[in-house]
Amino acid sequence: MKMKLQESMKKAGMIGISLLIVVCIVLVAMPYVKPQTLVQEQDLYEYTITPKTTYEVYLVENNLYEENPQEEGKNYFTNLIQYIKSSFGFDIVASKEAQFKGEYEVIAEVVGYTNKGDTKEIIWSKSYPLSGKQAFEGVGERWSEEQALDINFHSYNQFAQAVGESVKVNLPSELVISMKGNIQIEAEGKVVEQPIHTSLTMPLGTQYFSILKQGVEPKNDRVRQNIEVKVEPSGTRTVGLVLLIGLGIGGLVFLMGFTVPPTGEDLKRIRAKKLFNQHGSRMVGVQEVNDTGYIERYKVSNMEDLIKIADELEKPVLYPYNRNLEKITRFYVMSGQTLYFYEINETSGKAKSVESISETVHGESI
The missing domain is CATH 1.20.58 (Methane Monooxygenase Hydroxylase; Chain G, domain 1)
Structure with missing residues (x-):
């Protein structure tokens, strides 16, 4: 079906x-x-730069210390120092073969300073190149550089004392031995540059001191590039x-x-069902409607108008009862010698266009 x-x-x-x-x-x-493409970050390679800064303090013969040289991290008496043996360098490790190049130098700097809050204001300074500029270049997954230097601590200490006597100003002073340079790493067509700066700092003009080591933390990073992924x-x-x-x-x-497509009967059944759903409480089904003998007969264009007329006249809306809804096609309001009715269109199921009829009936049925 x-x-x-x-x-x-x-x-x-x-x-x-x-x-x-x-x-x-x-x-x-x-x-x-x-x-469609998506921009993603791709890891090209990873690298680690590990600064290496070490020192040992060699002592003159004395009856206090049996261990010579003295290891790092202790307090040292100025009068017992013979010299300080230091080493500055770095290790580079890459996750794949790379080209390494760059330069560095080791410098000794004697500075006189004054404290301003938590910062030091340098009043005077004197620099001494210790290694000259050292260039390096190579290919591989690893590279190392190292410079071993003996530091004559007393010569720097005496220089600081001489400066104080000549300028007649007694300022705290210190000796800073530092390695400064630049490292360049190239792999997979990508170049990165990293500065390197490590130092050993020791006060001058004191009876004993400790050495401060700075800039020795490893630097680890990844080199990435943006790529379009389908x-x-x-x-x-x-x-x-x-x-x-x-x-x-x-x-x-x-x-x-x-x-x-639905037949005319189907459409009339649908239309009738809709009318009963909307206005069923206003309608009365009767066995038969005698629609003859009326002097005036009016055909209205829709059920709403017929309901209005029924309200004005205080009359019910009548229709001939039939179990088959498609057979119910006319609805009536009767008042004296006047008949009002609404008829469902037999072909489309819609009401015909508005039409008023006034005629004298001579025994004729609509």
Whole structure:
């Protein structure tokens, strides 16, 4: 049995389903016609730069310490120091073969300063190059540099005392031995540069002191680049769209092959059912309606107008009762010699256009 469907609804359904199919086809084809890309960060290589700064304090012969040289991190008496043996350098480790190059130098600097809060304000300074500029270059996954230097602590201490005596100003002073330089790493076409600065700081003009080591923390980083990655179409999304296309085609086949427009009787049944749902409480079903013998008869254009007339006249809306709704096509309001009625159109199920009829009836039935 074919489903009954009004032609307007059938056309609207076919248009809607066709549009849905076209949209789904476009959505399925779009990732292949114009592939989408996503920008992602890609790790090229990783590197670690580990500064190496060490020292040992050698003592003159004395009856206090048996251990000579003295290791790092202790307090040292100025009068017992012979010299300080230091070493400055660094290790570079890369995750893949790279080119390393750069330069560095080791400098001794004697400074006189004054304290301003938590900061030092340098009043005077004197620098001494210890190693000269050292250049390096090589290829591999590892590279190391090292400079060993003996520091004559007493010569710097005496220089600071001489400066104080000459300028007649007694300022705190210190000796800073530092390695400064620049390291360049190149791999996978990407170049990075990292400065390096490590130092040993020791006060001058004191009876004992400790040595402060700075800038020895390892530096670890990754070199990245942005790349465009093709976004593969989602399998779940594609399957869902294909299923929608299939359902849409099935819907078109159903609408074209398994639906028929409703007959006039079907439309009248639908219209009558609607009228009863809307105005059933105002209607009275009778076995038979005698609609002859009225001097004036008026045909109204819709049921709403007939209800208004019934309200004005305080009369019920009558109709000939029938179990088959499609057989109920006329509704009446009677007042004296005047008859008002509304008739459901036999072909479309819609009310006819507004029409008023006034006629003299000579035994004629409508």
